[in-house]
Amino acid sequence: EVQLVESGGGLVQPGGSLRLSCAASGFTFSSYEMNWVRQAPGKGLEWVSYISSSGSTIYYADSVKGRFTISRDNAKNSLYLQMNSLRAEDTAVYYCAREGDLFFDYWGQGTLVTVSS
Amino acid sequence: NFMLTQPHSVSESPGKTVTISCTRSSGSIASNYVQWYQQRPGSSPTTVIYEDNQRPSGVPDRFSGSIDSSSNSASLTISGLKTEDEADYYCQSYDSSILYVFGTGTKVTVL
Numbered sequence: 001e002v003q004l005v006e007s008g009g010g011l012v013q014p015g016g017s018l019r020l021s022c023a024a025s026g027f028t029f030s031s032y033e034m035n036w037v038r039q040a041p042g043k044g045l046e047w048v049s050y051i052s053s054s055g056s057t058i059y060y061a062d063s064v065k066g067r068f069t070i071s072r073d074n075a076k077n078s079l080y081l082q083m084n085s086l087r088a089e090d091t092a093v094y095y096c097a098r099e100g101d102l103f104f105d106y107w108g109q110g111t112l113v114t115v116s117s
Numbered sequence: 118n119f120m121l122t123q124p125h126s127v128s129e130s131p132g133k134t135v136t137i138s139c140t141r142s143s144g145s146i147a148s149n150y151v152q153w154y155q156q157r158p159g160s161s162p163t164t165v166i167y168e169d170n171q172r173p174s175g176v177p178d179r180f181s182g183s184i185d186s187s188s189n190s191a192s193l194t195i196s197g198l199k200t201e202d203e204a205d206y207y208c209q210s211y212d213s214s215i216l217y218v219f220g221t222g223t224k225v226t227v228l
Contacts, residue, residue, distance in 0.1 A: 044222040
């Protein structure tokens with residue numbers, strides 16, 4: 001059974017940093033591209049970042065480019081999102097999502113990031 | 118770049134059929150596959166339709182997807198509506214410049 005479990009969310013002040021993790025199991029993690037998708041409270045879904053299976057290709061949404069860094073450790077079956085210079089508008093539930101060929105076939109349960117003073 | 122616009126909400130009685138539209142603002146709806154995700158309250162999204170009209174295993178055949186080039190839109194149809202279908206539904210497609218595009222979302226209420 002495919003499982004994606006996010007962690008690392010919490011309350012952080014504007015301008016602060018946070019590192020999210022996603023532990024994958026139930027599939028060959030190193031063979032799959034991965035993404036982060038977020039959802040602000042009461043709002044819709046927004047794609048954040050993509051990483052190829054090897055980690056050699058990375059893309060970001062304009063809203064986070066230059067502030068967020070996606071990475072992965074295939075030996076640890078883990079995906080990460082380093083978030084710096086956080087803003088109030090980054091407040092959201094962050095989902096780890098497996099790539100199913102230009103869509104998201106499995107999602108984690110999400111981790112809440114709240115940016116507030 | 119393009120946007121995907123959905124109706125804010127739709128409602129229908131149990132057993133009936135509901136159709137949700139997803140209209141692409143520019144470019145052809147047929148140029149990239151459309152997916153549909155269901156998000157029940159308090160839960161993460163799950164895929165109900167991928168590649169315009171394909172159902173993942175485990176998704177009942179009450180769910181179907183289609184595209185209409187004349188209206189430049191995709192549609193998700195849920196037939197034999199059940200209370201468990203009450204959820205938010207999002208369409209999603211792909212754009213070569215901004216990558217993944219989500220629709221605005223539709224709240225389905227089963228009366």
